[in-house]
Amino acid sequence: MTEEAYPPITTIAIIGGTGKEGKGLAYRWAKAGYHILIGSRQPEKAQAAAEEICLLAQEPLHVEGSHNPEAAERADLVVVTVPYAAHRDTMTMLVPYVQGKVVVDVTVPLVPPKVSRVQMPQAGSAAQEAQAILGEGAWVVDAFQNISHEHLLHDEPVECDVLVCGGNKAAREIVLGLVEKTGLVGWDAGPIENAVVVEGLTSVLIGINKRYGVQSSGIRITGVPRG
Numbered sequence: 001m002t003e004e005a006y007p008p009i010t011t012i013a014i015i016g017g018t019g020k021e022g023k024g025l026a027y028r029w030a031k032a033g034y035h036i037l038i039g040s041r042q043p044e045k046a047q048a049a050a051e052e053i054c055l056l057a058q059e060p061l062h063v064e065g066s067h068n069p070e071a072a073e074r075a076d077l078v079v080v081t082v083p084y085a086a087h088r089d090t091m092t093m094l095v096p097y098v099q100g101k102v103v104v105d106v107t108v109p110l111v112p113p114k115v116s117r118v119q120m121p122q123a124g125s126a127a128q129e130a131q132a133i134l135g136e137g138a139w140v141v142d143a144f145q146n147i148s149h150e151h152l153l154h155d156e157p158v159e160c161d162v163l164v165c166g167g168n169k170a171a172r173e174i175v176l177g178l179v180e181k182t183g184l185v186g187w188d189a190g191p192i193e194n195a196v197v198v199e200g201l202t203s204v205l206i207g208i209n210k211r212y213g214v215q216s217s218g219i220r221i222t223g224v225p226r227g
Ligand SMILES: NC(=O)c1ccc[n+]([C@@H]2O[C@H](COP(=O)([O-])OP(=O)(O)OC[C@H]3O[C@@H](n4cnc5c(N)ncnc54)[C@H](OP(=O)(O)O)[C@@H]3O)[C@@H](O)[C@H]2O)c1
Pocket: 015, 016, 017, 018, 019, 020, 021, 022, 039, 040, 041, 042, 045, 046, 080, 081, 082, 083, 084, 085, 086, 089, 090, 106, 107, 108, 109, 110, 144, 145, 146, 147, 148, 149, 150, 202
């Protein structure tokens, strides 16, 4: 797959987009001009979330609610924001709808109650599990694991960078473009094997939040010119 060969992205589905992180990403991308399909197991819940986002933005946005499979089927690119406990079933459901597409996996393999302890799955990461389930016809890219939803549902600049990793460089480039559209700074963090660090960092940040009494600590890459 090459970046040029990928069709232009106009429609983004967010599976589990009724949740905290999904709504935040939907808000940012809708404001950047994308057509957003909020996916849910319950279409009416998805529609309510879509209306909530439009109300918050106070401007006309192209956001609609949909059943998860329909959203995935209609989209040019699919983003998954579900709790880890629902990750395997969600990815399995998505198999027929995401072939030939980039799948942005935002899932962090948290295992409650010890969510501030890194507990990676045997495959190495949620992203590697997703790639194994979806097969080689879909390109899984990890991104946004370290961005708290608290940062996304408003228009302020975010003091946290986005690490992007996945097995296909062109797919990573596509996702880096989408990161830029959210107003955040993204970095190519390399192959999918590096997802262990990106996903694991979230537990470190959750622990820092608790120990320092803050809501949403983040990370910044230094030593590389920005812009
Ligand atoms: N929250 C954050 O700040 C944050 C930051 C970085 C990464 N993440 C990661 O992003 C993912 C989503 O986080 P979140 O806080 O947005 O989660 P959430 O609000 O708890 O859940 C997101 C959505 O997942 C769907 N869902 C829940 N249980 C499900 C199940 N058993 N099967 C299918 N769908 C199910 C629900 O949608 P429906 O009921 O509408 O189907 C729900 O609205 C997690 O993996 C989390 O670790 C979160």
